[in-house]
Amino acid sequence: xxxxxxxxxxEGPLDLLLHLIDKNxxxxxxxxxxxxxxxxxxxxxxxxxxxxNIVSEFLVMxxxxxxxxxxxxxxxxxxxxGEEEDPRDELVQKLLEYKMYKFMSLELKDRELDAGKAxxxxxxxxxxxxxxxxxxxxDKLLSDVTLSKLNDIFQMVIKKQEDKVDPIRSHFGKIEKxxxxxxxxxxxxxxxxxxxxKFSFRKLLESQHTKMHIIxxxxxxxxxxxTGTINIAxxxxxxxxxxxxx
Amino acid sequence: xxxxKLEAAIEAILFTMGESVEIEKIAKAIQHDEDTTRKIIYNxxxxxxxxDRGIKIIELDNAFQMCxxxxxxxxxxxxxxxxxxxxxxxxxxxxxxxxxYKQPVTRAEIEGIRGVKCDHAVxxxxxxxxxxxxxxxxxxxxxxLFGTTEDFLRKFGVxxxxxxxxxxxxxxxxxxxxxxxEVQLKLDx
Amino acid sequence: xxxxKLEAAIEAILFTMGESVEIEKIAKAIQHDEDTTRKIIYNxxxxxxxxDRGIKIIELDNAFQMCxxxxxxxxxxxxxxxxxxxxxxxxxxxxxxxxxYKQPVTRAEIEGIRGVKCDHAVxxxxxxxxxxxxxxxxxxxxxxLFGTTEDFLRKFGVxxxxxxxxxxxxxxxxxxxxxxxEVQLKLDx
Numbered sequence: 090x091x092x093x094x095x096x097x098x099x100e101g102p103l104d105l106l107l108h109l110i111d112k113n114x115x116x117x118x119x120x121x122x123x124x125x126x127x128x129x130x131x132x133x134x135x136x137x138x139x140x141x142n143i144v145s146e147f148l149v150m151x152x153x154x155x156x157x158x159x160x161x162x163x164x165x166x167x168x169x170x171g172e173e174e175d176p177r178d179e180l181v182q183k184l185l186e187y188k189m190y191k192f193m194s195l196e197l198k199d200r201e202l203d204a205g206k207a208x209x210x211x212x213x214x215x216x217x218x219x220x221x222x223x224x225x226x227x228d229k230l231l232s233d234v235t236l237s238k239l240n241d242i243f244q245m246v247i248k249k250q251e252d253k254v255d256p257i258r259s260h261f262g263k264i265e266k267x268x269x270x271x272x273x274x275x276x277x278x279x280x281x282x283x284x285x286x287k288f289s290f291r292k293l294l295e296s297q298h299t300k301m302h303i304i305x306x307x308x309x310x311x312x313x314x315x316t317g318t319i320n321i322a323x324x325x326x327x328x329x330x331x332x333x334x335x
Numbered sequence: 336x337x338x339x340k341l342e343a344a345i346e347a348i349l350f351t352m353g354e355s356v357e358i359e360k361i362a363k364a365i366q367h368d369e370d371t372t373r374k375i376i377y378n379x380x381x382x383x384x385x386x387d388r389g390i391k392i393i394e395l396d397n398a399f400q401m402c403x404x405x406x407x408x409x410x411x412x413x414x415x416x417x418x419x420x421x422x423x424x425x426x427x428x429x430x431x432x433x434x435x436y437k438q439p440v441t442r443a444e445i446e447g448i449r450g451v452k453c454d455h456a457v458x459x460x461x462x463x464x465x466x467x468x469x470x471x472x473x474x475x476x477x478x479x480l481f482g483t484t485e486d487f488l489r490k491f492g493v494x495x496x497x498x499x500x501x502x503x504x505x506x507x508x509x510x511x512x513x514x515x516x517e518v519q520l521k522l523d524x
Numbered sequence: 525x526x527x528x529k530l531e532a533a534i535e536a537i538l539f540t541m542g543e544s545v546e547i548e549k550i551a552k553a554i555q556h557d558e559d560t561t562r563k564i565i566y567n568x569x570x571x572x573x574x575x576d577r578g579i580k581i582i583e584l585d586n587a588f589q590m591c592x593x594x595x596x597x598x599x600x601x602x603x604x605x606x607x608x609x610x611x612x613x614x615x616x617x618x619x620x621x622x623x624x625y626k627q628p629v630t631r632a633e634i635e636g637i638r639g640v641k642c643d644h645a646v647x648x649x650x651x652x653x654x655x656x657x658x659x660x661x662x663x664x665x666x667x668x669l670f671g672t673t674e675d676f677l678r679k680f681g682v683x684x685x686x687x688x689x690x691x692x693x694x695x696x697x698x699x700x701x702x703x704x705x706e707v708q709l710k711l712d713x
Binding site (some may be wrong): 208209210211213214225226227228229230231234235236239240242243245246247249250 | 347350351353402411415418421422423428429431432433435436448449450462463464465486490491492493499
């Protein structure tokens, strides 16, 4: 088993890139793209694959870096003004912009600390004034709203919603996440073991309906071995494993 | 510590609390005994007597409270009774249109259609009496259902909800085929 | 009427209302125009600067509100319950700073700058009432535009958007020269 390394969490690909640039103490305007790309890929490789959405965002940046890396090898492109273009320019601009907002967010945080110490007072209006509710002048409020405008707005809202629905993917069946809990599975195998003093591991797995159930069953068997509830034996490699209750 | 700082502290305490605060509590907060605290408060009360102050401190049993001077009452009524500036924002209009066409509708449904929270817009529309609670959905959590008001119908000269301009199925079909075309275009590229 | 009386009236109004009060409303209540009213309020704000005052007046866009001075906090938490504070994560702060400086801004623009999806952060910020929808961009899909709220100004002690900590080309230059210095250092070694 490999050594578990606690990875620093980054807010996104730009965050990670800034960290690498910082760590390597290199100039943001002259990123050594080969080294940084290698380090970046190294990190992405070690990422937790559980959340594919997050991983895919990091992968897009990885592709961008590789693209820049390959363009760096080619003769430099020249823009309309006859200047040589650096394939890294766009990335540098993005990094600078991101770095700026990250910096500003820290400034804001400082301000929050101070402003958070001010306390306010709840309104203490006399009851009769509190009760007073200004009448709503609907005519004024809705002066330039017509029924057909309202209709247009509704259609626009609905259209926006439909735009969001991907017409291709929405035809796919719904994939539901099935929850299989390890403690439940352990209980199940304990019961199973009570009924069969000695049983086949393969048979146990065959009785599981989905991949997730098989995986969790396997984990449950490992756990029960660890706690000494069961013993396992295997004659030869690839042979069936026999489980006995202790 | 200087007296002025303590006066400031007491002012801040009485302001934030709004209601009456026992001398015991104030004394603890400024870490002085009650007698000293009382002296400081009396001193502070004197300062409030001047003409340019609209608030004062009053003593009630063993407590003190900050309140407005009675002669300020007229101004307060003038502020409090001013109509709030009422505007229908784009967000509110969208929410209103969804309620109008999909009623009775829950907050969650509106949010589902718009893709963002709509608490503020819904509350404002209720305040303006354009939409109102019409019941609860028979579902877990029994969420509130909203619908348009009579004021809404009157304002738009609609006899009943059936009179609302129709959203025809044609339109839906249009949107659908439009969207599909777009995708087709993308695939062709 | 004398200025002192008007100051007293404004003090009473801000004290009683507790919340922020628009300059327009205050002006109407004291029956003066907005410019004069603003001058009187600024004058009053100066008076509050002295050491013996524990409260102050803050400006938020075109409104004013009374609150305690931050240095009073230690006394206050001894008597008042601590105000509920929403903890903003790094992601939320980054998103908020982008909205603050680029407003009105769409979700896509925010995502473009951060390089990651930001739905969760945007929704949380709306829930905390720090940002709000301010309209829709006149572009295909009519995406929603977001901007900051008055609560945002209050929470970060900012008078108005112009008062935000400065973001300028200077900052860019700073980063640039920083980077260049680093390179220089390396060359020197």
